[in-house]
Amino acid sequence: MGNILAFCEFTDGVLRSSALSNIAFAREAATHHGGxxxxxxxxAGAAAAGAAASKFAPKVITVEDPGLANYLAETYAPIVAxxxxxxxxxVVTATATAVGxxxxxxxxxxxxxxxxxxxxxxTGKDTFIRPILAGNAYSTVxxxxxxxxxxxxxxxxxxxxxxxxxxxxxxxxAGAIDALxxxxxxxxxxxxxxxxxxxxxVVVSGGRGMKTGENFKVLEELADLLGAAMGASRAxxxxxxxxxxxxxxxxxxxxxxxxYFAVAISGAIQHLAGMKGSKTIVAINKxxxxxxxxxxxxxxxxxxxKAIPELITEIKKLKASR
Ligand SMILES: Cc1cc2nc3c(=O)[nH]c(=O)nc-3n(C[C@H](O)[C@H](O)[C@H](O)COP(=O)(O)OP(=O)(O)OC[C@H]3O[C@@H](n4cnc5c(N)ncnc54)[C@H](O)[C@@H]3O)c2cc1C
Numbered sequence: 001m002g003n004i005l006a007f008c009e010f011t012d013g014v015l016r017s018s019a020l021s022n023i024a025f026a027r028e029a030a031t032h033h034g035g036x037x038x039x040x041x042x043x044a045g046a047a048a049a050g051a052a053a054s055k056f057a058p059k060v061i062t063v064e065d066p067g068l069a070n071y072l073a074e075t076y077a078p079i080v081a082x083x084x085x086x087x088x089x090x091v092v093t094a095t096a097t098a099v100g101x102x103x104x105x106x107x108x109x110x111x112x113x114x115x116x117x118x119x120x121x122x123t124g125k126d127t128f129i130r131p132i133l134a135g136n137a138y139s140t141v142x143x144x145x146x147x148x149x150x151x152x153x154x155x156x157x158x159x160x161x162x163x164x165x166x167x168x169x170x171x172x173x174a175g176a177i178d179a180l181x182x183x184x185x186x187x188x189x190x191x192x193x194x195x196x197x198x199x200x201x202v203v204v205s206g207g208r209g210m211k212t213g214e215n216f217k218v219l220e221e222l223a224d225l226l227g228a229a230m231g232a233s234r235a236x237x238x239x240x241x242x243x244x245x246x247x248x249x250x251x252x253x254x255x256x257x258x259x260y261f262a263v264a265i266s267g268a269i270q271h272l273a274g275m276k277g278s279k280t281i282v283a284i285n286k287x288x289x290x291x292x293x294x295x296x297x298x299x300x301x302x303x304x305x306k307a308i309p310e311l312i313t314e315i316k317k318l319k320a321s322r
Pocket of ligand 1: 209233252265266290
């Protein structure tokens with residue numbers, strides 16, 4: 001019998017929605033390993049986020065220290081590995097976000113654990129299914145080490161619901177922190193009032209067919225009306241139309257919102273790999289033969305220059321009538 005240690009990301013005292021998918025996976029793993037889910041929160045604000053996290057698991061461990069104020073895999077990994085051992089964890093998990101994908105392989109190395117990355121499904125105690133070749137094939141991997149490290153894909157696990165009663169929250173001391181010569185210099189992040197692309201319930205993405213960065217303003221207006229995050233194809237980000245961190249796809253972010261707008265995006269497999277887990281996909285493209293229409297729930301063959309302003313007008317009318 002072993003426990004499941006779930007490393008969860010948080011912002012402003014609450015778990016990120018991507019973390020809820022990690023907890024959903026951890027609960028599934030707990031049924032196979034017979035133990036309980038233990039959430040670990042590390043970094044600035046961990047103690048404050050403990051109460052919110054305790055609604056999702058019977059036990060929460062928080063580790064906060066000035067030396068952990070900014071994420072560094074070098075400083076976080078030893079703490080996660082230490083808590084895994086101390087809490088008899090046979091599985092250590094983190095959502096396959098940029099942080100999760102950076103952190104867990106290092107945790108695995110410290111624990112001599114096998115690693116299953118980017119998994120879409122679990123079929124038993126040690127067997128996982130993961131997409132390969134931009135989502136065109138699935139491989140089944142079996143891990144034979146006593147401890148297993150896993151990064152589940154947010155898009156494949158429904159966010160976990162709160163439990164009936166809150167779990168315990170325990171603060172654990174960071175101990176000696178050694179960044180192994182690495183240091184945090186600065187974070188160059190785009191400041192935005194919109195939701196984070198990875199957590200958003202609605203995403204409005206534009207592609208090369210938007211032609212210029214200026215033209216994205218109309219998509220931003222649509223996004224703001226819907227409370228959506230902005231996304232883009234790699235063709236649009238590579239052309240410098242919009243920031244690189246808007247990129248959705250195989251080499252960008254993987255998103256799974258309730259509603260995804262693909263505007264002037266052809267639907268190359270590398271783009272689909274990042275958004276085809278969306279619940280409802282709306283495609284607007286002037287060419288009816290584009291592959292995006294094969295995954296779309298609603299397809300509109302139209303020029304965005306006409307369709308998007310019309311859509312904005314109708315949404316405004318609908319909002320005004322309420
Ligand atoms: C290793 C690798 C990794 C990659 N990773 C990614 C990734 O993570 N994400 C990603 O997106 N791509 C990725 N790509 C690139 C990918 O193969 C495509 O080149 C890219 O997705 C195309 O972007 P697009 O659909 O915006 O452009 P295009 O394929 O050029 O499509 C533009 C679309 O706009 C439509 N259009 C034009 N004008 C209008 C108009 N006025 N109104 C309506 N529609 C219009 C056209 O019909 C067309 O469908 C990767 C490629 C490689 C090789």
